[in-house]
Amino acid sequence: xxxxxxxxxxxxxxxxxxxxxxxxxxxxxxxxxxxxxxxxxxxxxxxxxxxxxxxxxxxxxxxxxxxxxxxxxxxxxxxxxxxxxxxxxxxxxxxxxxxxxxxxxxxxxxxxxxxxxxxxxxxxxxxxxxxxxxxxxxxxxxxxxxxxxxxxxxxxxxxxxxxxxxxxxxxxxxxxxxxxxxxxxxxxxxxxxxxxxxxxxxxxxxxxxxxxxxxxxxxxxxxxxxxxxxxxxxxxxxxxxxxxxxxxxxxxxxxxxxxxxxxxxxxxxxxxxxxxxxxxxxxxxxxxxxxxxxxxxxxxxxxxxxxxxxxxxxxxxxxxxxxxxxxxxxxxxxxxxxxxxxxxxxxxxxxxxxxxxxxxxxxxxxxxxxxxxxxxxxxxxxxxxxxxxxxxxxxxxxxxxxxxxxxxxxxxxxxxxxxxxxxxxxxxxxxx
Amino acid sequence: xxxxxxxxxxxxxxxxxxxxxxxxxxxxxxxxxxxxxxxxxxxxxxxxxxxxxxxxxxxxxxxxxxxxxxxxxxxxxxxxxxxxxxxxxxxxxxxxxxxxxxxxxxxxxxxxxxxxxxxxxxxxxxxxxxxxxxxxxxxxxxxxxxxxxxxxxxxxxxxxxxxxxxxxxxxxxxxxxxxxxxxxxxxxxxxxxxxxxxxxxxxxxxxxxxxxxxxxxxxxxxxxxxxxxxxxxxxxxxxxxxxxxxxxxxxxxxxxxxxxxxxxxxxxxxxxxxxxxxxxxxxxxxxxxxxxxxxxxxxxxxxxxxxxxxxxxxxxxxxxxxxxxxxxxxxxxxxxxxxxxxxxxxxxxxxxxxxxxxxxxxxxxxxxxxxxxxxxxxxxxxxxxxxxxxxxxxxxxxxxxxxxxxxxxxxxxxxxxxxxxxxxxxxxxxxx
Numbered sequence: 031x032x033x034x035x036x037x038x039x040x041x042x043x044x045x046x047x048x049x050x051x052x053x054x055x056x057x058x059x060x061x062x063x064x065x066x067x068x069x070x071x072x073x074x075x076x077x078x079x080x081x082x083x084x085x086x087x088x089x090x091x092x093x094x095x096x097x098x099x100x101x102x103x104x105x106x107x108x109x110x111x112x113x114x115x116x117x118x119x120x121x122x123x124x125x126x127x128x129x130x131x132x133x134x135x136x137x138x139x140x141x142x143x144x145x146x147x148x149x150x151x152x153x154x155x156x157x158x159x160x161x162x163x164x165x166x167x168x169x170x171x172x173x174x175x176x177x178x179x180x181x182x183x184x185x186x187x188x189x190x191x192x193x194x195x196x197x198x199x200x201x202x203x204x205x206x207x208x209x210x211x212x213x214x215x216x217x218x219x220x221x222x223x224x225x226x227x228x229x230x231x232x233x234x235x236x237x238x239x240x241x242x243x244x245x246x247x248x249x250x251x252x253x254x255x256x257x258x259x260x261x262x263x264x265x266x267x268x269x270x271x272x273x274x275x276x277x278x279x280x281x282x283x284x285x286x287x288x289x290x291x292x293x294x295x296x297x298x299x300x301x302x303x304x305x306x307x308x309x310x311x312x313x314x315x316x317x318x319x320x321x322x323x324x325x326x327x328x329x330x331x332x333x334x335x336x337x338x339x340x341x342x343x344x345x346x347x348x349x350x351x352x353x354x355x356x357x358x359x360x361x362x363x364x365x366x367x368x369x370x371x372x373x374x375x376x377x378x379x380x381x382x383x384x385x386x387x388x389x390x391x392x393x394x395x396x397x398x399x400x401x402x403x404x405x406x407x408x409x410x411x412x413x414x415x416x417x418x419x420x421x422x423x424x425x426x427x428x429x430x431x432x433x434x435x436x437x438x439x440x441x442x443x444x445x446x447x448x449x450x451x452x453x454x455x456x457x458x459x460x461x462x
Numbered sequence: 463x464x465x466x467x468x469x470x471x472x473x474x475x476x477x478x479x480x481x482x483x484x485x486x487x488x489x490x491x492x493x494x495x496x497x498x499x500x501x502x503x504x505x506x507x508x509x510x511x512x513x514x515x516x517x518x519x520x521x522x523x524x525x526x527x528x529x530x531x532x533x534x535x536x537x538x539x540x541x542x543x544x545x546x547x548x549x550x551x552x553x554x555x556x557x558x559x560x561x562x563x564x565x566x567x568x569x570x571x572x573x574x575x576x577x578x579x580x581x582x583x584x585x586x587x588x589x590x591x592x593x594x595x596x597x598x599x600x601x602x603x604x605x606x607x608x609x610x611x612x613x614x615x616x617x618x619x620x621x622x623x624x625x626x627x628x629x630x631x632x633x634x635x636x637x638x639x640x641x642x643x644x645x646x647x648x649x650x651x652x653x654x655x656x657x658x659x660x661x662x663x664x665x666x667x668x669x670x671x672x673x674x675x676x677x678x679x680x681x682x683x684x685x686x687x688x689x690x691x692x693x694x695x696x697x698x699x700x701x702x703x704x705x706x707x708x709x710x711x712x713x714x715x716x717x718x719x720x721x722x723x724x725x726x727x728x729x730x731x732x733x734x735x736x737x738x739x740x741x742x743x744x745x746x747x748x749x750x751x752x753x754x755x756x757x758x759x760x761x762x763x764x765x766x767x768x769x770x771x772x773x774x775x776x777x778x779x780x781x782x783x784x785x786x787x788x789x790x791x792x793x794x795x796x797x798x799x800x801x802x803x804x805x806x807x808x809x810x811x812x813x814x815x816x817x818x819x820x821x822x823x824x825x826x827x828x829x830x831x832x833x834x835x836x837x838x839x840x841x842x843x844x845x846x847x848x849x850x851x852x853x854x855x856x857x858x859x860x861x862x863x864x865x866x867x868x869x870x871x872x873x874x875x876x877x878x879x880x881x882x883x884x885x886x887x888x889x890x891x892x893x894x
Contacts, residue, residue: 061798
């Protein structure tokens with residue numbers, strides 16, 4: 031049986047899980063793909079740190095891993111951008127196949143990496159970069175072979191979904207929910223990437239590229255996080271039969287890519303509304319296959335490592351049969367790809383939840399409704415809290431409107447004497 | 463670009479959708495897999511029947527399709543057992559690759575077909591045989607590469623799930639729900655295969671074989687359908703915070719295969735409980751990856767055809783690169799498979815819902831509880847309907863018990879003077 035030498039870049043939670051599973055499950059892996067893997071070199075930041083169960087004699091520098099003649103396949107789970115990029119490009123130059131879980135890197139420089147790999151006849155697997163163990167990359171690359179993808183949307187950041195789940199009842203503040211998540215290890219000390227939507231944006235940029243066969247300009251992905259959400263937004267959502275989720279959305283509209291991450295008030299009856307805690311879920315809407323929904327653990331050492339090893343097995347099969355390059359990392363044949371422009375977020379349409387803080391006096395609603403109407407926005411429903419005489423929340427749900435018009439109206443409403451603070455805007459799902 | 467000649471066996475709902483999508487989506491398919499497909503021969507039962515959009519000049523006999531030199535790949539969507547088996551074996555003998563949606567055939571004779579295909583160096587794709595467009599076969603064969611599958615369970619018969627969804631509120635009888643489903647085309651004129659669990663059993667036998675790397679003796683799959691369920695069972699389920707689903711279950715316990723199809727009272731909070739209508743859902747529980755849930759359209763021409771074409775694209779990639787046989791249809795390397803014995807259903811353990819029809823008089827519950835206790839079955843909760851003096855339902859939920867003991871107890875209880883009719887037994891999910 032073929033033995034494939036593996037070099038591991040990074041030996042944190044995911045890296046050490048890969049090392050352990052490759053050893054413990056060697057027979058199961060061989061039974062599936064007909065090859066054995068041997069971890070032969072490992073690059074770690076700190077060689078003095080303890081890595082239980084991982085033999086320290088394998089530790090060396092990144093450069094030695096990616097250039098070692100004993101290494102056939104490099105697993106990059108070190109994270110970050112510059113050094114990981116350099117390491118992967120060097121691995122490719124040295125004819126090592128690559129498996130990476132690095133979503134930031136692929137979102138920003140996937141085009142360069144994939145092009146270099148194709149040119150060198152090298153495979154790059156990256157199932158673990160999005161939604162952990164959930165085979166969403168595989169599904170987009172292989173299961174969707176005849177249809178046109180209409181949209182991909184999902185919950186692809188476990189930390190923020192855990193926080194939103196804690197806040198669901200409208201009784202817990204963002205700060206408290208975050209602190210609890212940090213205590214349980216579901217949020218990092220600096221949670222910015224997770225709660226501000228950046229991590230989900232990296233992932234959805236990768237999914238969009240695979241779904242639509244186009245590069246995605248990451249700098250033009252619209253990103254909003256969850257840190258501004260207030261408990262009352264969850265309470266109002268409940269009253270409207272909705273749930274707030276941080277959704278990553280990738281759509282194609284008039285040959286333009288609409289890629290964004292932001293909170294959405296989802297109808298409670300939609301299956302995605304029931305995806306709670308750190309679980310991930312991705313819905314792929316395809317012209318012929320219909321709506322495919324994939325749910326599962328989006329993070330964690332074992333789950334992520336299982337996706338890494340599935341890619342290692344893919345590569346092993348291709349190596350054994352001399353079929354390297356069987357599927358392009360782009361998901362499309364090179365010549366079939368095209369560069370689609372990004373659609374500005376102002377041009378999307380949908381319903382909106384608008385929460386204002388207003389003086390509780392006559393005429394306020396009329397003034398606001400007037401401005402909305404002047405901008406072509408019609409009102410679906412209104413919740414005005416009991417007359418206490420002071421400052422009260424006023425919530426409006428709109429019918430379908432263009433986002434740009436909503437922002438224009440919000441600016442004008444913000445200038446009314448009777449409004450306080452900034453209004454909260456949350457998009458409603460439109461069932462796409 | 464390579465053009466692959468396709469022979470189509472059957473041109474009903476799925477076959478004509480394959481023919482149409484292969485033509486209409488030719489560019490999208492080529493962009494994904496680098497090949498074009500051309501339907502060159504079609505076998506139909508009745509050549510005079512109209513097949514809109516399908517050129518009649520292609521129509522011929524099954525034998526001519528599978529032996530035609532212009533055909534590289536045979537798509538079998540004719541259904542049935544004997545003729546389909548003969549056709550597929552002849553296709554393999556003639557070195558044609560095969561894609562089939564025939565779950566009955568694969569459940570009963572998959573071992574023969576797959577073995578013949580491997581010996582001949584031929585690929586067999588069958589994603590469409592289970593859960594239509596939902597990539598559950600692909601996930602079991604490729605995404606689960608390092609872990610051990612603990613269980614596979616799911617809703618894999620759309621007709622029965624549609625009927626159960628209609629009956630959910632406890633106000634509609636099975637007969638009425640079936641009639642409504644038939645009117646909408648969701649149930650066939652003879653619905654036996656669907657509502658009695660046979661179709662789901664065919665599918666779960668295939669899944670079990672892929673999950674555990676063992677042949678499955680289909681004759682030993684335990685099968686119960688939904689036709690015996692009464693509206694009151696749904697009403698009681700609701701009272702217990704549960705929903706009745708027809709689940710297909712495949713587990714491994716002490717190196718024995720536990721494969722069965724029967725109604726289960728599922729906790730309403732489980733995601734699978736929210737899968738309604740004709741939608742299919744499969745949950746795969748893997749030692750390292752965790753619980754993966756895949757949901758989507760399990761039937762319909764386009765959805766099923768999309769799974770067929772995904773397999774055609776897989777085969778095309780392997781043909782182009784000379785990598786035929788890249789993944790065994792068994793999901794495991796031949797030498798890694800073993801024949802596991804089937805576990806008798808009497809040995810499973812779990813909670814049970816028991817609905818009795820009893821005379822409404824003192825001492826009845828005591829007698830029943832006594833018999834249950836004598837057989838080592840402890841009671842979790844009881845619902846006894848208001849004292850009307852006549853014959854009333856009595857419902858007992860048990861704690862974990864062995865199925866054999868439950869049946870022994872039920873026989874004894876059935877002999878009590880105070881019991882009427884046969885008791886209804888529904889298994890409770892145990893969250894596995």
